[in-house]
Amino acid sequence: MLTSTSVAPPQTANLTSKAATTLVSTESDAAATTNVVDQSGSASRTTNGKKKQSVFEDNPGDLPADAIKTDQADGGKGADTDQDKDNKHTQISEESTMTTAQSANQQVISDETMTQQNTKAADKPNMEERQQTEEKVVEEEEPQNKAAAAEEANNNNQNPEKTSEVVSSGMIPKESKESKRSWSTQAGESESQKERRKEDETKGQDSELPKDTWQLCNVTAGPDYIPCLDNEKALKKLRTTGHFEHRERHCPEEPPTCLVPLPDGYKRPIPWPTSRDKIWYHNVPHTKLAEFKGHQNWVKVTGEFLTFPGGGTQFIHGALHYIDFLQRAVPKIGWGKHTRVILDVGCGVASFGGYMFERDVLTMSFAPKDEHEAQVQFALERGIPAISAVMGSKRLPFPSAVFDLIHCARCRVPWHNEGGLLLLELNRLLRPGGYFVWSATPVYQKLKDDVEIWQAMSALTVSMCWDLVTIKRDKLNKIGAAIYRKPSTNDCYDQRKKNFPPMCPNDDDPNAAWSVPLQACMHRVPSEPSIRGSRWPDDWPRRLQKPPYWLNSTQMGIYGKPAPQDFTADYHHWKNVVTVTYIKGLGINWDGVRNVMDMRAVYGGFAAALKDMKVWVVNVVNVDSPDTLPIIFERGLFGIYHDWCESYSTYPRTYDLLHADHLLSKLKTRCKLVPVLAEVDRMLRPGGTFIVRDESSTVGEVEGILKSMHWEVHLTNNNDKQGILSAQKGDWRPETFALSSS
Incomplete structure (x- = not known):
């Protein structure tokens, strides 16, 4: 095959960085001042006594450890309620690996306790200064968050159907079983129109990593290698190129585990503008x-x-x-x-x-x-x-x-x-x-x-x-x-x-777009006022913060609340995370950041939180995740469907920052981490930043693999269940090439 796969390095046994800080706790404490109040009852509540809420699907762990969670009634009863029947779209979903979110009255870990813990963990000289900066950030954010909370509470008090929502300290809300079955995925939407990739039972097991070192990709494209567009072995087998099939995606059967070389004389990119x-x-x-x-x-x-x-x-x-x-x-x-x-x-x-x-x-x-x-x-x-x-x-x-x-x-x-x-x-x-x-x-x-x-x-x-x-x-x-x-x-x-x-047949889904053949037909314009596409979005920038008109309280959102409230909670959550942690707490030089990717976007809240910065964010919605990409476009952002078990259609060294929120632990059920992180290395520029929020065990695996590629891991923070990692890619490249298999 074209993309020769080099052997990947072993993982380290102890993967927790010495640079642990209080970032997860800090975000939680700051988020605790941004209460969003609703009054609609549990997630499984019926509407007018007729039927249960229609819902979206996703998996637990979508909001990280500093997330906004539902109250005890919502998170408990709603999470354990089964829906009477599935949505007509079959979902490709993953089993939950997270425990039920703790109730709202759980005791918050105090700043003093966390400070003591971090004093023991922080060995680097600059960590004490960073901790003081983070605490100062929290103090600066409290008035702003309280004001936002007051405004949100006032708005919600005018709507008696909203349920109360409590900002949790470090807990991830567990989504209801209803939510896991009724939100269509891009893979589900496209499944009836193409043959899906068969899953290998052993796929996703990283326990048998090769024991040698990384190697350079030995391919014709050299420093410009795009695995799914430069698959010479597949291109030679094409029967026709009359419809530009040779320019379409043809991914290797096994994703590459080699690293792309740098061009001779490569320099760090010139900043925008x-x-x-x-x-x-x-x-x-x-x-x-x-x-x-x-x-x-x-x-x-x-x-x-x-x-x-x-x-x-x-x-x-x-x-x-x-x-x-x-x-x-x-x-x-x-x-x-x-x-x-x-x-x-x-x-x-x-x-x-x-x-x-x-x-x-x-x-x-x-x-x-x-x-x-x-x-x-x-x-x-x-x-x-x-x-x-x-x-x-x-x-x-x-x-x-x-x-x-x-x-x-x-x-x-x-x-x-x-x-x-x-x-x-x-x-x-x-x-x-x-x-x-x-x-x-x-x-x-x-x-x-x-x-x-x-x-x-x-x-x-x-x-x-x-x-x-x-x-x-x-x-x-x-x-x-x-x-x-x-x-x-x-x-x-x-x-x-x-x-x-x-006109297209009634059963032709216009949203099915992942490897779906073109069809010469037109879809009818939605006529129902509550259906997406029946009217134009609000003018920018109002559309950024306002839930789309076609989301309503009878729909359950990704995190278990009525969809409009879920949307709003997600927006406030990411505003807090970006302001408190990403901008002021990770040591990122944002003047050098321009091209950003959210590798697992949900509502686009992370991108929305970066609105006033001189960056652009492409929001990736995975083909086996809830199909929320229309929501992202509706709010004036943009994105794309993708399967991270395959290479992305971009040149090497094209992004300054990649953000993976609870992505990698989900991918491990379908594909291996090593080629995924080799793809991250391919897309990210030298000097670029990779932020990972995920289960602690996954964060540890990621840290070991990144260090084997000579990345600098600036920060790793793990609590019992969740972790955050910030790492910077360097200029290091292997000295040997992998064997060519083309």
Whole structure:
């Protein structure tokens, strides 16, 4: 196989760091001042005496040791109540490994006791100073948290159906059995449309680790290796590449356990926002794009830097001019308010998405690997969100109806071919009432091919009921844009004389997106007011904090409360954790952090807590976890589906911070930790930070593996059940290569 797997190092026996601190306790104490009050009773309570609450599914341990928990009535009775019948979607769920959350009146461990414990554990000279800083942080946060608690209590007192909620000191709420069965997962949604991977009974057992040292990956791609996109063995077996199958994911049968080498001359990345305009040449040593596109202001070689003037084929005079041109063409677009989350198809070096930050718009950019040399790699090195993906034979890994606007500037996609197959995929992703911006030569040029494409595109969009809002020409850039709007009702669909493109069958799930083949059909627009997609979200930034309108108190949230209260509690929880611990307590240089990934997002609370920082966060929802990704998009954030038993579709060294909250202990039931952590090493930049919150035993395993890769573990704190680890990747690389198996 392509990705030769080197043997991985043994784990250390005693894995608890000497640098233990009071972080878990500190967060708990600070969180104890942020009481969220509700009055709706136990999680198993019936509504109007008719039926039990409809619920979400997840597993215990989703909120770490400093989490917000339910009161005794909620956490006890609700957790032990079985639902009468399962949801129609079969869930892929994991058995709980956590004990029931203790009652709200459990005694809080005092600061004095924890200080004594840490005095014994802290051997490093700087730990006493860090502890004092953390205690000061708690004191500073108490007034703010009390004010927030008072405001929340006042709001909840106006709603008599909310149950009381108590902030716990270091306990994880146990979710009800109902919650474990009724929230669909991406794997469950996609299962009926593709063959699922068979599970090996012995998979996930890390007890038989190889005893030798790490080795470098011996692959053709070298420092740019993406295992699921560079699988030469699988690519050679493809029967066809007519739908860009060679650019799609083909993961190795066994995930790599080797480490990717650094490029010669690699330097720590230039911080944002300077990185938007220039990056180190040796970090991404590719010049072909500059040679091909230099005259279009895409990228230029300037000494030891690659510079990005901010132009492109469609906006030679700057991306901001082009962005404002679109706003003037259709003022209702409302950058940064009405329109917040957009998709850029065939993004080039992603200057469009990079400058969209100045309009408070979050852009998910994507392009195929090697379509133009390293364009997505350039984007990520610049600090701009992007993934390597292609519109080929499968759906993109996003839910339906989540993007406010989709943009295509000379993306060279044959939208009109095969019954509009690819444009219908964009129709799936676009919100009802959302805009499609097509800025391409058929819009403004009169060559024979352009005219034919325009005519075919016009016929297709009319049959899809898209409204051509306007066609505008930009005289300065000498380009034009056609802006379409997806219908927000089913009226046009019902009035069509021809059923082409056809409406999708009723049993076709538009949210099933993990390795699901494309289908040339359209889904109806939701008409029920309580269904997602029936109306537009609130303007940004209000949508960030407000629970989506389609979450209601009859639904049980991930942590056992009614969904809107669960959402709010999660938001306050992560605001506390980020403020008290991550920003002030872990010693992270946030000035050097730009590209962030939450490897196991739930509601997107971690990303929401980072809103005011100069970072962007991609929220990953695992395919076997509750499908909460639509909630994340609804609040003006973005994310993607993924299976962490496989490699992620990004270049090496593209993230500054990876966050794994109760992810790894769950993964161990399906796959091994060593290749997962080798993937973490591949994605993270030298100097980048990895934060793990998980069961103590798992945190210990992770610490041992990271130390074997010569990472610096700054902090490990374990209590009886839970632990937190903060580690920094260094520059160390093995000296030998693994044997090639391609």
